[in-house]
Amino acid sequence: xxxxxxxxxxxxxxxxxxxxxxxxxxxxxxxxxxxxxxxxxxxxxxxxxxxxxxxxxxxxxxxxxxxxxxxxxxxxxxxxxxxxxxxxxxxxxxxxxxxxxxxxxxxxxxxxxxxxxxxxxxxxxxxxxxxxxxxxxxxxxxxxxxxxxxxxxxxxxxxxxxxxxxxxxxxxxxxxxxxxxxxxxxxxxxxxxxxxxxxxxxxxxxxxxxxxxxxxxxxxxxxxxxxxxxxxxxxxxxxxxxxxxxxxxxxxxxxxxxxxxxxxxxxxxxxxxxxxxxxxxxxxxxxxxxxxxxxxxxxxx
Numbered sequence: 001x002x003x004x005x006x007x008x009x010x011x012x013x014x015x016x017x018x019x020x021x022x023x024x025x026x027x028x029x030x031x032x033x034x035x036x037x038x039x040x041x042x043x044x045x046x047x048x049x050x051x052x053x054x055x056x057x058x059x060x061x062x063x064x065x066x067x068x069x070x071x072x073x074x075x076x077x078x079x080x081x082x083x084x085x086x087x088x089x090x091x092x093x094x095x096x097x098x099x100x101x102x103x104x105x106x107x108x109x110x111x112x113x114x115x116x117x118x119x120x121x122x123x124x125x126x127x128x129x130x131x132x133x134x135x136x137x138x139x140x141x142x143x144x145x146x147x148x149x150x151x152x153x154x155x156x157x158x159x160x161x162x163x164x165x166x167x168x169x170x171x172x173x174x175x176x177x178x179x180x181x182x183x184x185x186x187x188x189x190x191x192x193x194x195x196x197x198x199x200x201x202x203x204x205x206x207x208x209x210x211x212x213x214x215x216x217x218x219x220x221x222x223x224x225x226x227x228x229x230x231x232x233x234x235x236x237x238x239x240x241x242x243x244x245x246x247x248x249x250x251x252x253x254x255x256x257x258x259x260x261x262x263x264x265x266x267x268x269x270x271x272x273x274x275x276x277x278x279x280x281x282x283x284x285x286x287x288x289x290x291x292x293x294x295x296x297x298x299x300x301x
Contacts, residue, residue: 006115007027008024008057008059008113010062015059019062021058021059021075021078021082022059023056023057023058023059023082023086023120025057026056026057029054029055030053030055031051031121031122031124032053033054033093035051035052037050038051049124053096053122053124054090054093054121055121056086056119057117058083058086058101058117058119060079061075061116064114064116066116068103068210068211069211069215069217073207077203079207080195080206080210081203083101083120083231084198087194087233090122090236091196095124096123096236096237097235097236098127098235099120099233100120100121100123100130101120101230102118102228103117103118104119105224105228106224106225106226108259109252126235133232134243137149137244138242140242148242149243149246150191150244152187153187155176156171156173156176157171161279162279163286164282165212165216165290166209167205167208168189168205169189169202170187170188170205171186171187171189172186172212173282174282174285177278178274178281180251180252180272181274181281182220182251182253182281182285184213184251185248186206186210186247186249188244191244192245193234193240193241193243193245210247211290213249216288216290217249217285219289227251228251228252229247229248230247230250231247232245232247232248254275254276
C-alpha cells in the first residue's frame with residue numbers, strides 16, 4: 001500500500017469515487033449497534049454497560065489537501081445540512097441519549113489523518129461535561145427564570161470587547177471565562193436547542209460564521225490553525241427548554257511557536273490558568289481579516 005494512501009480519498013476503494021460530503025462509519029468505533037458484550041463483568045461498585053451507539057466520520061470534501069476554512073461557503077452549507085440530517089437520524093435511534101458532533105484538527109491535537117473530516121459520536125448516555133452544562137443551565141433558569149446562554153450572549157454583545165465576528169443569526173466571541181487563550185464560542189441569536197430546529201437561513205449563517213472564525217484562526221499566525229471544535233446540543237431524549245445550542249473551539253496554541261499545555265493545575269485540579277485576557281484575544285481575532293487574497297473567488301462562491 002503506498003505511503004500516501006488515504007482511505008478517505010476517492011479511488012481508495014473505501015469511499016465513493018465521487019462525493020461532496022460523506023458519512024463514513026468509523027473503522028475503530030467505540031460504540032456500535034448491536035454492541036458487543038462487555039469485556040469484564042461489573043458489580044455494584046464498578047458498573048459496566050454495553051457500548052451501544054454509533055461512531056461516524058464526516059468527510060468534509062474529497063480534496064485531501066483542503067481544510068474547513070478553505071471550503072467555499074456553499075460547500076460548508078452542505079456540511080451543516082449533513083450534520084443536521086445525521087443528527088436527526090441518530091436522535092430517532094433507540095438507546096441514543098446524546099449526539100456529539102466535533103472536529104479535531106492538527107497534528108498537535110493527535111490527528112494522524114489530515115484529510116478534512118470531523119466525527120459524530122452517538123452516546124447511550126449524556127457525557128459528564130455536557131451533563132454539568134445542562135445542570136448549570138437548569139439551575140440558572142430556576143433562579144433567574146431566564147436562559148443562561150441567552151444571558152451570556154446578551155452580556156457579551158452589550159460589552160463588545162470580546163466579540164470576534166457577527167452576522168444576522170450568530171455571534172462569535174472569546175468568552176469571559178475562556179480557558180484557552182484563543183477559545184471562541186459561537187451562539188445563535190435565537191434560542192434554539194439543536195440543529196434539527198434550525199431554519200434554512202440559519203444553516204447558511206452558521207456556515208458563514210464558521211468560515212469567518214476558522215479563516216481568522218488561519219490568518220492569525222499565517223498557518224493552518226489546530227483546534228478542537230465541538231457542537232453542544234440538547235440531549236436527544238427528554239425536554240430541555242433551558243438549553244441553547246452553541247459551538248466551542250479549543251485551540252491549543254498560545255502563540256505561533258508555543259502551546260497551552262494542560263499540566264498539574266489544569267489536569268490534576270481542573271483549574272485552568274490563562275495568562276492572557278479574553279478582551280485582548282477577542283480584539284486580536286476581531287482585527288484579523290476573515291479572508292485570504294488567494295481565496296476571494298472561493299469565498300464568493
